[in-house]
Amino acid sequence: MxxxxxxxxxxxxxxxxxxxxxxxxxxxxxxxxxxxxxxxxxxxxxxxxxxxxxxxxxxxxxxxxxxxxxxxxxxxxxxxxxxxxxxxxxxxxxxxxxxxxxxxxxxxxxxxxxxxxxxxxxxxxxxxxxxxxxxxxxxxxxxxxxxxxxxxxxxxxxxxxxxxxxxxxILPTGYMAAENCNIQEGDTVAVWGCGPVGLFAIMSAKLLGAARVIAIDRFPERLSLAHRAGAEILNYEEMDTLETLREWTGGRGPDACIDAVGMEAHMHGVQHAYDKVKQALRLETERPGVVREAIQACRNGGTVSVPGVYGGLADKIPLGAVVNKALTIKSGQxxxxxxxxxxxxxxxxxxxxxxxxxxxxxxxxxxxxxxxxxxxxxxxxxxxxxxxxx
CATH class of the missing domain: 3.90.180.10 (Medium-chain alcohol dehydrogenases, catalytic domain)
Known part of the structure; x- marks a missing residue:
């Protein structure tokens, strides 16, 4: 065969x-x-x-x-x-x-x-x-x-x-990612990545009762599909993600954040360059820029859901933010x-x-x-x- x-x-x-x-x-x-x-x-x-x-x-x-x-x-x-x-x-x-x-x-x-x-x-x-x-x-x-x-x-x-x-x-993966957010009536959910899993996470978050879903990506065709699925769109090449999420949520931050990107995240700035070099040299296996950003963006007491695939070791994860903001992180195949x-x-x-x-x-x-x-x-x-x- x-x-x-x-x-x-x-x-x-x-x-x-x-x-x-x-x-x-x-x-x-x-x-x-x-x-x-x-x-x-x-x-x-x-x-x-x-x-x-x-x-x-x-x-x-x-x-x-x-x-x-x-x-x-x-x-x-x-x-x-x-x-x-x-x-x-x-x-x-x-x-x-x-x-x-x-x-x-x-x-x-x-x-x-x-x-x-x-x-x-x-x-x-x-x-x-x-x-x-x-x-x-x-x-x-x-x-x-x-x-x-x-x-x-x-x-x-x-x-x-x-x-x-x-x-x-990918449909169950997007759904479980949204379910892991423990969405309550009136919640705002931010989704990083408008690929297939991210799109299904957006649809699922709406089905599970999210009042607002904010979709974060840089490709117009993906953002367009996210908008069709009911999301507000944020192009991170045109707007600063963390500042925009604070502004759009009255300074509080999203109630839940979904990392639908995983180990090969594309970001900007010095930290992304650091990750690319370390990953290329196999000194870390991930480029975890999105999960870092999701942790920073999420409101106090909120949930970070990670359906994105990670396989090994990642640097500079802000554990201080996880602890001091009392965040819940849920993940898994x-x-x-x-x-x-x-x-x-x-x-x-x-x-x-x-x-x-x-x-x-x-x-x-x-x-x-x-x-x-x-x-x-x-x-x-x-x-x-x-x-x-x-």
Missing amino acids: RAVCWQGVHKVGIEEVPDARLINPRDAVIKVRKAAICGSDLHLYDGYVPGMMRGDILGHEFMGEVVETGSGVPNLSPGDRVVVPFPISCGNCFFCSQEMYSLCENSNPNARLAEKFWGHSPCGIFGYSHLLGGYAGGQAEYVRVPFADVGPMKIPDAMSDEQALFLSD THVQRYMKPLMGRIENGEIDPTMIITHRIGMDDVPDAYQMFRDKEDDCIKVVVNLAS
């Missing part, structure tokens, strides 16, 4: 790889119909996530058709159309029983590697390094899905492939399985249109160029969907 494979920093390619097959009775094999390039895939592309090996199959956002199931998957049948959550979760361990699926204790066979970085291991993830299991990803013609009796969700006939696709990751069914209901009811963020639809052969286009924000690229259906 053909698949999109990591070939080194800034290099992905289409390769012939062994066919996906059942290994465990709880496996299923899915014929991929649609996949997507995620912003967190760019951290692999740029070489900032350890544990990648040449030939690793990329992709953790995908949906498709069941072609084969193991004897331990009674809930699925060949021909079922399903969307697959990116966390691989057993459904039985302590964390899965608490619906904290991204912390599954049984799905990362390389947990010892992860423990060296983070103290404890999260779950395994499709197409996201050997640190997180070394699982083949979904930017491929077929994919093996472990614990298929727990993860994949059937898609209603009336729902399109594209409507369902983002239930695999998304517990996607918890949110898939209720968000599917919101899509069916017309409360969210996930397809509004799609800017590019391509075939597999165009994926290598699309990675660079997405990373460099060329051609007004916000979200790339890969069509794999024959």
